[in-house]
Amino acid sequence: MALTLASDQGCPSGLAPPDTEFAGGDPAAFVRLTTGGEETLELMAPGAKCAGCIRKIEGALKAVPGVTEARLNLSTQRLRVTWKAHSVRAAEVVRLLNGLGYRVQAFDPEAAEREVDETGRKLLRYIAVVGFAAMNIMMFSWPIWFGQDMGDGTRTAFHWVSALIAIPASLYAAQPFFASAYAALKARRANMDVPISLAVVLTLSMSVAETLQQGEHAYFDGITMLLLFLLTGRYLDHQLRQRARTAARDLLAMQAVTATRLAPDGSLSAVSARDIAVGDRLLLAAGDRAPVDGVVEEGQSETDCSMLTGETLPVRAQAGTEIRAGVINLTQKLVVRATARAADSSVAQLARLIEAGEQNRARFVRLADRAAALYVPVVHSLAALTFFAWLFGPIVLRAFGVEVGEVGFRQALMNAVAVLIITCPCALGLAVPAVQVVATGRLFKRGVLVKSGDALERLAEVDTIVFDKTGTLTLGKPRLITAAAQAELQAAASLARASRHPLSRALVEAAGPGVVTADAREVPGEGVEGTTNGRRARLGRRAFAAPDAPDANDGLLELWFTVEGAAPMRLAFDDALRADAADVVRRLLNLGYGVELLSGDRAASVVRAAAGAGIAHWRAGVSPAEKTARLNQLREAGHRTLMVGDGLNDAGALASAHASASPGTAIEASQAAADIVFQGAALAPLVEALAVAKQARQRALENLRFSALYNIIAAPTAAAGLLTPLIAALAMSGSSLIVTLNALRLQGWRPRWTS
């Protein structure tokens, strides 16, 4: 079949590289039984980019006997496969897709809960109804405004038809504003929806009263248009949150941990982390992450605890060693007995630190709400003032002997309501969401996921950046730093090629391509032994390969290489900094940010990383609680901090910082606590995120200022009784348009350092 040819792998349009690496464990744990007696599997297919991908994937799956449905959603890159129960095995599906060149990942059934976006659909319906109303009413308003010789009777008839459309449509479509205003008032607060709701109700009643008295000014057109603009802003805001929420959930779901359970009869089965019970025996292969806390029963290996402690040196594990959830098994397989469920594991204890941190953050007030807090009292007192001025003004003036005409209650009320209509925060409602949608969309394309609009606002206020070391400033991967002769390096690498240990791999990477020693034998937890160039050689721990050599004791990762009859050679490794770490730090310092390094690792390696990246302020051996304390200390000193971290030990600090970021490789808890998640090996997206956030804040403030200016001009006009429905309609659409266009400027904006 042509589909399986190597040249035909992956996206046919070449939009994504093919990826045939088998990812993750057995997806059988993720299959769900549907009500119709069928089985369903939800997969994530990040490589699917075009129509060709849809056809390839869906076509290949539908050709499998038993498969009843295969549907790829290109927007969310989710693939849903359904088959008749027991006719297909989930692993076959994954293998088939891998063969086509698409890396797919099963979802945690819980995270993949297919929720239809009900709120989004509701908002679309509101927009449709109120848009229909606005357009149809405009058909009647146009002749009213510009008709040359329209009689009072015709005008009133047109007003009645408008009322018939506007009243049900507005009451239907204004529901989200009513609900939110009611909730705010019940909590004794005022938000932007209070003046909106008030304006809707008052405008409708005033316009009906006007129509009843055959009056000239009815605002049915204005109010429906206002609702249309406001709902558009609301929909944009919702889309932004929805996209961020889905993307964040997908990231976590892709990390969904499966484990291999060892039954008493020796058979293996895949279970999801949630289903592990205390006492279960789990098989932890090399490279697996422990899903729960446990104790090693069999086997000998080394483990990587850097996610928990920041410590880069591998820790030995043998029977009796306690293993905490999140630890990665490095070399040999282990059998571990679970001592806690996933929810009770040490990971969950960090949740308390995160919660405490988030309480600090809850005090943050969004820009739009801050504007509303200023705006609501001013506008409402202005409307009240207008009403009383028109009602009692003439009486006062007459008392002073000035001749003025009679102004009735109706006129006073009309003018007061006109103030409320014209100042209704139409542009204000669009001012912030429009900017945030453009900003996050732009960052999303660069691989930066911003979880919410207020994350962007907090990011813009940051003045100090605190980095974690392992996995954040560094790649979390060892790199050879000893300069060795090529011949010796190749000899050592020929032994190293037989081992899966991370240090061996780093050595092979440094040596480049070469041969494997034929008789290489790996001693678990010790090293490799074999014959190279006709002589016996050993590569491994000091105790194994060079027992007589002195301990260097500099905190570096090391391998010793001894060839029979020659002096032992020490190969030192260090956790490599991200390629652009020094550049990014320099740029941040130039931009005036304070930069700090907080690491749980030992001082020697932290000093090296700090020097390499150019960070002057560093602390080593910091515990998770101390990290949180340091961030609180910085806050009390008046700093707004951005915490960048990836490990479990950073989760608390991430939550208590003013804003926080995690690399896409970070552990779940950290990604959940972080405001933004950036993908890829570079740190540069972080600088761009900071710049775009600042620029977005600038645009949002411009928009708010423009709205204020507009109100300063419009409100007195209305208070003076000069407002007509035509002016109201023009002013409203005009201001919304300007605000939106200003937001779009962000799309083409280039930071100064790129060209």
Next chain:
Amino acid sequence: MDIIAFLIPAAIGMGLIGVAAFFWSVRSGQYDDLKGAAHRILIDDE
């Protein structure tokens, strides 16, 4: 001008049909994957 007594309800009626059609399209999930829909049109049925 009596004709408007007929034209107005006709115009609004047509508009309402449009709104009803939109409601249906939202409910049937046609707004759930806008990107995919744009690409699917390129696939030939075999």
